[in-house]
Amino acid sequence: MDRQEPKWIVKWLRRFCDQDLIEGIEGDLFELFELESKEYSTSKARRRYTWRALGFFRASFINKRKSITYQLTTMLGNYFKISIRTALKNKTSSLVNLLGLTLGLTACGFLAQYIYQEWSYDRHFANxxxxxxxxxxxxxxxxxxxxxxxxxxxxxxxxxxxxxxxxxxxxxxxxxxxxxxxxxxxxxxxxxxxxxxxxxxxxxxxxxxxxxxxxxxxxxxxxxxxxxxxxxxxxxxxxxxxxxxxxxxxxxxxxxxxxxxxxxxxxxxxxxxxxxxxxxxxxxxxxxxxxxxxxxxxxxxxxxxxxxxxxxxxxxxxxxxxxxxxxxxxxxxxxxxxxSDRKFEMETNDGNRIYIQGFSILMILILTMSIINYVNLTTAQTHQRLKEVGVRKTFGAQKMQIISQFFFESGLMISLSVVFSLLIILGGQSLFQSYAGIELSIFEMLNWKAILMVVAVLLFILLFSGIYPSLKLSSIKAFQKELKTKTNRFRSILILFQLSLSCLVLIGTTVVYQQYQFMTSQQLGFNQNQIITTKMDDVAIKNYWVIHNKLMQLPEVKTVASAEHSPGETAPINNFEYNTKDGVKKVVCPHIWADQHYVEALQLNIIAGEDFEDYRGNDGKRIGVLINEAFAEESGWTPEEAVGQTLKSGTSWEDKIIGVVQDFHFVSLHHAIEPMVIRHIVGGRDLLIKSASTDYQKLMSEIDQIWQETAGTEQAEFTFLDKHFQKQYEKDQKRAELFAGFSFLIIFISLAGLFGLTTYTVQRRLKEMSIRKVHGASTIEILSLMTKEFGVLSLLAAFIAIPTAYYVFNAWLENFAYAINLQPILLTLPVLLLMMLILLTAALRSYKVVRVNPAQILRNE
Amino acid sequence: MKGSQLGELEEIILLTVGALYDDAYGVAVMQDVEKRTGRKITISTVHSVLKRLEEKGYCESRYDGATNERGGRRKHLFRVTTAGENVLHTSREIRNGLWNAIPDMAFNKK
Known part of the structure; x- marks a missing residue:
């Protein structure tokens, strides 16, 4: 009989199966093989042999002494069990860890989308x-x-x-x-x-x-x-x-x-x-x-x-x-x-790399905070696990195994947070998208590179959160009974770092918010309220006077003006020349066209000279120009001197200045007020209606009717000038709000961390404090003992954060044409507030110590 | 004892081991079960059940002396233990009791 049983499967079987069973199994397989090779062709018998042998790869035959999978699953099972038990034993710190990591990851998930959308601009083109x-x-x-x-x-x-x-x-x-x-x-x-x-x-x-x-x-x-x-x-x-x-x-x-x-x-x-x-x-x-x-x-x-x-x-x-x-x-x-912020852009390019950088930094900070919480809270529990590690080591656990155990624990915590934050992200996706103006769907963003990034980030989190606790815990000796108390220094540094960052972020949020408030509440120099505006099409422009007169007959309408460019738009640039004693001078500045009602509609102040006059009608003859204060200043005239001067542009155009208007913010407050020239036109594309009442519904229906009668069937789209103007700050506002939201998240996470740490300290020092109480320590003394560490640390943090904030935000404010001053109060008040919050957190938790009856704590000593 | 219940297949195989007495090893059990019940079971299932029975203490096993057959591998032989015998008896008694409890009317109706 030639033995042609497939050797390879036997080899694998030998490796897999229990030593005591393998001989019987092999023998049985062989016997059946011999039986069948008489009945079938050799190849079929071999096939049946292989198939039959495959049936033996089941858990009940596994070689428990040799199989790595078996040992691993048992070991991981044990790690899992221990992790769950430790987590349940320290509910507060597990909750803080889970909360911190979940919030951190969720925030990152959202921020990453924002960053991705901005970053990926125009990257879809092949070259x-x-x-x-x-x-x-x-x-x-x-x-x-x-x-x-x-x-x-x-x-x-x-x-x-x-x-x-x-x-x-x-x-x-x-x-x-x-x-x-x-x-x-x-x-x-x-x-x-x-x-x-x-x-x-x-x-x-x-x-x-x-x-x-x-x-x-x-x-x-x-x-x-x-x-x-x-x-x-x-x-x-x-x-x-x-x-x-x-x-x-x-x-x-x-x-x-x-x-x-x-x-x-x-x-x-x-x-x-x-x-x-x-x-x-x-x-x-x-x-x-x-x-x-x-x-x-x-x-x-x-x-x-x-x-x-x-x-x-x-x-x-x-x-x-x-x-x-x-x-x-x-x-x-x-x-x-x-x-790109040039003249005649096809669309406004409102991207800003600073925000991408800012949000990326915010993302890293949030993650760092959660990781620090994890490291602090886990190492704080070290002494609870002395025995466990000791027993493991006594039974022959290698250092590597202990390390991997604690990495496993971090991994478990992180995976749990990933699951939770995925749920939150999926649930809150549409809300966030509409809020932050994200228009890419999540699937458009998920390519293999993005997934690789996510995995890499998660691995980084695992590495940073697992490495210190696992190294520290694995260095415990098998028979060690106490920990040296010196080990607190590293934790203190981490807390200091956390607190300094929280201070910095809180100051930052305050400054950004103040700046935003300042910008929106700035005097624009004109009254933007109750002005309805639209762009007229050619038909409407042709019938401008008809529309104008009909609108003026409405009792609710105060003024109707037309212009080329209404406030909030970018005005075209022109160069103007004028004669001085020293010869011809040139100013390059924006100019707009407006009719004789424009100044009245916007309630601009004429500080010298006169407004455009009415009498010329629409015959197109030039009747002089208005300039703003800044123009007069630039030219070195007083407003009164400026009136009557002649402006020239190019070779053919020339006109007299008839009036000077007080400076007003034609474009947004991002820009400083530039010199500006207002030239006369009747029937410009922009229609501005100043309303006397606030009953817009009635007014709008009346305007709509006039429009249909005179300007053809097409209905114009009306907007409110203040809304239109506000639009310029919308993105700023969104960014400021996002920034504030995520900053508070950072502060919340670090406060939660402190809360967890205090809980733990309370547990540990309960006896000590009870003895102090028995010896007559007052509530205040005990509370100050409990909160001293954090008090000192937050004071140190303030000293680090305030100068840094001063430096950073001064530089930031320089980006704005109109910026707030960094008052000392702006820097110190948030920090004071935060310090109070920190002490309050610690004190609240420590109050437990004050309340307990020392007799109950001390009786089983 | 955990898992002291005897499953249906376990019972059949345990009975077969008893029937084969001194020659109860994997292939033999498999062939015997097929011969008596017409059920085709794979050899790995037989081994798995035998192992379980042994873990429950209803069988014991040994290897017989070396032979030149089976490619030089010894047979892994099983024998029913006293505990196995007891559990088979119990199972039989339960069945007998149930059989006795069925009134004649129940099956004679049709």
């Missing part, structure tokens, strides 16, 4: 690290104007002259396109015109149509999915359909792209092709944003150098038509959201 936006800095006299836009031929010119540029792209934004859908008009505010090669620069996800050819023919349009849904009557086969604009231009749909992600600096609704392919060669239309893609062997320094040469080549040494020198500034695609 995001090789795409630059080319912007221009223009010199006007002494001042520099930073433009986001450039001439239409710029991109092509650069790509031809710079060898490092591989491709170029260009965009022009139309914010007021209306398309016809049957008889309805569909408004769009983000239509971009682009040349054919867009996909090579900014790759969107094409749902249909040919991405390479779609935009090569004039009057082609590529819609996003959501606009297609909104615009098309029959959406089943969009490509090839023709849509009509309100001015009767017809566009052929050549493609559909998926809606672009929200975290991008451009938010297109549609792309249209160039109506004249020749514009890429022309240099006179300054309305285009230019992108370039650089080659892979790109070198930033060389590129910057070649751009300087190219600038001279394209724009000339001095620039044309009265302009100064032009400097090309490349901006990395991923930087635009954070750094």
């Amino acid at each position: 995001y690290d090789r795409i630059y936006r080319l912007t221009l800095d223009m010199e006007f006299g002494d001042e520099m104007t930073k433009l986001a836009i450039s001439p239409s031929g710029f991109g092509k010119a650069v790509s031809e002259k710079a060898p490092q540029v591989e491709a170029f792209g260009m965009l022009r934004k139309f914010s007021n396109f209306q398309f016809k859908k049957g008889t309805e008009l569909v408004k769009t505010s983000h239509v971009y015109q682009t040349e054919a090669g867009l996909q090579n620069i900014l790759d969107y996800q094409w749902l249909s149509g040919d991405s390479q050819k779609a935009l090569s023919e004039p009057y082609s349009i590529v819609l996003t999915q959501s606009l297609a849904d909104k615009l098309l009557i029959d959406n089943s086969n969009p490509v090839g359909q023709i849509i009509t604009r309100d001015n009767e231009d017809k566009y052929t749909i050549t493609g559909i792209i998926a809606d672009p992600p929200i975290n991008s600096h451009i938010q297109p609704e549609a792309f249209i092709s160039l109506s004249d392919p020749n514009v890429v060669n022309q240099m006179d239309a300054w309305r285009w944003v230019t992108y370039v893609k650089v080659t892979e062997s790109f070198n930033a320094n060389k590129f910057a150098q070649s751009l300087a040469d190219i600038s001279t080549e394209i724009f000339g040494e001095k620039g044309g038509s009265g302009r100064g020198k032009i400097i090309i500034q490349p901006e990395k695609l991923t930087d635009i959201h954070f750094i």
